[in-house]
C-alpha cells in the first residue's frame with residue numbers, strides 16, 4: 001500500500017504537467033515540482049498559499065462558485081491566468097477533477113502553461129510578427145497585464161509588466177496623450193485608435209488600439225493592440241512630403257481619367273485658378289475649361305496614351321473668367337490597369353511678357369533697320385541726285401554753277417572751251433555737253449591732241465587720201481568728217497601744232513577743210529568742244545597758240561575748278577568711287593569711316609578728281625570689309641600749301657613723272673611700267689614726256 005502511494009507520488013511529481021490540489025477554502029494542499037518551478041516557490045512556501053495568491057482575479061465568491069461547479073461537474077476545463085512569485089502573469093489552461101474521500105473533498109488541477117506552447121499561439125505569434133501587431137490584456141481587478149511576444153518586441157520590453165499603464169506612458173513622446181487615452185477607456189469606456197510616436201532615436205510610430213471589456217456597466221478589462229507602423233508611417237510621411245512638395249510647386253498639377261474627371265490636383269490649382277476644395281471635388285475638365293469638347297478630349301487623351309507625352313501651349317481659365325498663358329506637359333500614367341492624363345501646367349505669363357518685350361525690341365530693331373535702310377536709300381538718292389544723268393557728282397555750290405553753264409550751253413551749237421587742271425573732269429563736262437545737246441544721238445568724237453604724234457594729227461583730224469604721204473596706204477576718213485552733224489571733242493587743244501591751228505580755225509569758222517592728198521573741200525557741220533590744262537593766253541604770248549583760234553574757241557569758256565577748291569564734293573565723290581570700284585572688284589564696301597572722310601578732306605589733290613578716283617580704287621583693292629578705313633593707301637596729308645613751295649603744274653608733272661620713271665628703271669609701258677602706275681595711256685605718257693623734255697638720260701642723271 002505504501003509502495004503504491006510512493007509510486008503514485010513519484011508519478012504525479014514526474015508528470016509533464018503542473019499539478020496542484022486545493023481544498024474547499026482554496027488552500028493549496030499539494031503542488032508537484034513542475035508547478036512549483038513554474039511559479040518560483042519552494043515546497044514549504046507553496047503550502048502556505050491559496051488559489052487567491054496564484055490567481056489574483058479569484059475572489060471568495062468566485063471560488064465558491066467554481067468549487068460548486070467542479071463538484072457538480074466532477075471534471076471541468078477552463079482557461080485563466082496564474083501569477084508567479086515574481087509577479088509575472090502567464091496564461092494557463094486548467095483541467096480540474098473533483099475528488100471526494102471520507103468527506104475530504106479536494107480539487108485536483110492539472111495546469112498547462114499555454115503562454116508559449118499552443119499551435120494557435122504560435123500561429124498568432126507569426127501573424128503578429130508579420131503584421132507587427134502585439135496584443136495585450138489589462139485586468140483592471142488586479143492590475144495584471146498579459147502581452148504577446150510581439151507587443152513586448154515593439155517596446156523592447158522583457159515582460160508584460162513593462163506594458164502596464166504606469167510603465168507604458170513613458171515610452172511615448174507625448175505621455176499626456178496616452179495617459180488621457182487610457183484614462184478615457186478606464187473611466188468612460190472610450191475606445192481609442194491612435195498613432196503615437198515613441199521616444200528614442202529613431203522613434204517608432206505605434207498604432208495603439210484599445211477597447212474596454214465590460215462586466216455590466218463596469219470596465220473590467222481592457223484589451224488592446226499595439227502595431228508598429230513605423231515603416232508605413234514613414235512612407236506616409238514621405239508621401240505627405242511629396243504631396244506637400246507637389247502642392248507647393250508653382251506649377252498646376254492635374255490628374256484626369258479618361259472620362260475627364262479630375263482625380264487629383266495640386267493646391268496651386270486652387271490658389272492660382274481661384275477654386276475651393278469643394279468646387280474641385282467632382283469637377284471635370286469640361287467644367288474647368290468649357291472650350292474643351294468631349295470629342296477633343298477623347299482625341300487628346302488617345303494621343304497622350306499613344307505618345308506618352310504631349311507639350312503644348314494653352315490659355316488657363318480662372319474662376320473670375322480671366323485667362324493666362326500656360327505651357328502644358330501632359331503625361332500618360334497607367335495605374336491599376338487604368339489610363340490617366342497627368343498634366344503639369346506652367347504659368348508662362350512672365351515669359352510671354354518677356355517674349356513680347358523681346359518681340360517689341362526686335363520689331364524696333366527691324367523698324368530701325370528699315371529706317372536705316374531708308375536713310376541709306378535716301379543717301380543713295382541724295383547721291384544719285386548729286387550724280388546727274390551725266391555721272392557728274394556735285395554738291396558744292398561753286399561746281400553747281402559750272403554745271404549750270406554746261407546745261408546752258410549744251411543745247412546750243414556754240415563752241416566751248418573747257419579749261420582747268422588735269423584730272424578735274426574736263427572730258428566729263430564735254431561728254432555732258434554732248435549728251436545734253438541736240439546731236440546727242442550721234443557719237444561724241446574724241447581726239448586727244450597730246451597723244452598723237454604731230455605729223456599724224458592732221459590726217460587724224462581731217463583724213464587723207466591713199467598715197468597722200470608715205471604710209472598712207474588707204475583712204476582715211478578724218479574725225480571731223482566722222483563728227484559731221486555731231487560733236488568733236490578736242491582734248492589737250494594746247495598741244496595742237498601751230499601749223500595745223502589755221503586749218504582748225506577754218507573748220508570752226510567756215511565749216512570746211514581740204515582733205516589731205518585729195519582735191520575736194522569737205523563741208524561739215526560739227527560742234528567743237530575743246531579742252532586744255534594749259535594757259536592758252538601764255539601760249540599766245542609765247543607764240544605757240546594762235547590768238548584768233550583762241551578767241552574762236554573761247555566763245556563759251558568753262559573753267560573747271562580744282563578739287564581742293566570744292567572740298568565739299570570729296571565725301572560724295574569718294575562714296576561714288578567706292579561703290580563703283582567695290583562692285584567692280586566684287587568687294588563689300590558700303591561706306592567710308594568718318595576718319596577716312598576726314599583724312600580725304602584734309603588732302604589737297606594735286607591730281608584732282610582723277611587722283612581721288614585712283615586713290616579709292618587702290619584702297620578698294622588693298623582693304624576689305626564693309627567700311628573703308630584709313631590705311632597705307634592714304635596719302636600723307638598735305639598741309640597748307642606754302643607759296644614758296646609751289647611749282648608750276650608742268651614742273652610738278654615733270655618731277656612726278658621722273659620720280660615714277662626712276663622707280664620703274666625707265667620703263668614706260670607694259671607691266672610695272674610708269675604709264676600703269678600713273679594710270680595713263682602709254683602713248684599719252686610718251687607724248688607728255690616728250691613735251692616736258694623728259695628723256696631717259698634726264699632720269700638717270702638726276
Ligand SMILES: Nc1ncnc2c1ncn2[C@@H]1O[C@H](COP(=O)(O)OP(=O)(O)OP(=O)(O)O)[C@@H](O)[C@H]1O
Nearest residue numbers: 391392393421422423424425426427428533609610
Ligand atoms: N564731278 C565728277 N563726278 C564724278 N566723276 C568725276 C567728276 N569729275 C571728274 N570725274 C572723274 O575723274 C576722272 C578724271 O576726269 P577727266 O578725265 O574728265 O578729267 P580731265 O580734266 O579731262 O583730265 P585731263 O586734263 O588729264 O585729261 C574721270 O574718271 C572722271 O570720270
